[in-house]
Amino acid sequence: MNALDKFAAAGRSGAPLHDEVLIDAHGHFGHGPDFPLIRPTAEALIASMDRTGIRLTAVSAIPAIFGDAEHGNQIVSAALREHPDRIFGYNVVDVGYPDRIQRQLERGLAQGFRGLKVWSYGARSGLPYNHPNYDRVFAFADEHRLPVLAHVFGPELDELEGHIRRRPGARWLLAHIGSADLEKYIRFAREFPTAYVELCLSVCQRGLVEHLVAAGIEDKVIWGSDAVFLNQASQLGRVLFAQIPVEAKRKILGLNARKVLGLAG
Numbered sequence: 001m002n003a004l005d006k007f008a009a010a011g012r013s014g015a016p017l018h019d020e021v022l023i024d025a026h027g028h029f030g031h032g033p034d035f036p037l038i039r040p041t042a043e044a045l046i047a048s049m050d051r052t053g054i055r056l057t058a059v060s061a062i063p064a065i066f067g068d069a070e071h072g073n074q075i076v077s078a079a080l081r082e083h084p085d086r087i088f089g090y091n092v093v094d095v096g097y098p099d100r101i102q103r104q105l106e107r108g109l110a111q112g113f114r115g116l117k118v119w120s121y122g123a124r125s126g127l128p129y130n131h132p133n134y135d136r137v138f139a140f141a142d143e144h145r146l147p148v149l150a151h152v153f154g155p156e157l158d159e160l161e162g163h164i165r166r167r168p169g170a171r172w173l174l175a176h177i178g179s180a181d182l183e184k185y186i187r188f189a190r191e192f193p194t195a196y197v198e199l200c201l202s203v204c205q206r207g208l209v210e211h212l213v214a215a216g217i218e219d220k221v222i223w224g225s226d227a228v229f230l231n232q233a234s235q236l237g238r239v240l241f242a243q244i245p246v247e248a249k250r251k252i253l254g255l256n257a258r259k260v261l262g263l264a265g
């Protein structure tokens with residue numbers, strides 16, 4: 001291992017990386033609909049961030065994703081008021097109710113949300129991203145130049161492709177690379193200037209991060225943890241210990257996120 005790799009050294013020692021820009025682009029607050037999570041609160045997440053040196057975590061509310069945007073978003077909104085320098089908010093809308101969408105989009109912007117989170121599950125029933133109800137959501141992201149974190153587990157890539165082409169003002173974080181269709185994710189990152197791939201996944205395939213850097217997309221890979229479902233520290237370790245150049249780690253762990261989240265300059 002490279003003796004000068006401060007990222008791997010921090011992973012080994014457990015010391016927080018305070019002098020690097022670490023941004024977690026994929027986190028959550030709140031309980032799931034049918035299973036408990038351990039302390040899914042802003043305070044618990046910030047304690048985890050302080051232990052590891054993560055400056056900012058971009059979160060959406062789990063209840064909002066699972067059908068209750070009205071109440072779920074308020075959990076994130078409260079955290080944005082209390083911890084504006086540590087939390088970035090993804091707004092979620094009740095996409096099944098088209099008459100609510102515009103109002104919820106505008107309210108989110110007024111409350112300080114700076115991105116959108118969408119959750120469709122190709123393998124289940126529910127609205128696919130190419131359902132007409134999503135047009136207004138993605139048009140809003142395009143108009144306001146917002147990042148969109150999209151849950152993807154394979155089939156959703158095809159549902160999103162038309163939107164990515166038609167909405168160049170939005171920036172797209174294609175979540176859970178490694179879940180399925182790896183080469184298609186990589187194609188999107190290469191082909192579309194606004195498409196990025198995001199790393200969080202409960203399985204950690206050996207060599208995935210190295211493969212993405214070797215594929216030439218180190219400027220398009222975004223680190224995220226899926227906290228509070230998953231532990232930020234274990235997801236961080238996937239990049240800290242990857243066999244890639246230090247500068248690629250710096251980009252993946254934060255510099256790329258600054259761009260895609262609209263935080264840079």
Ligand SMILES: [Zn+2]
Pocket residue numbers: 026027028226
């Ligand atoms: Zn998630």
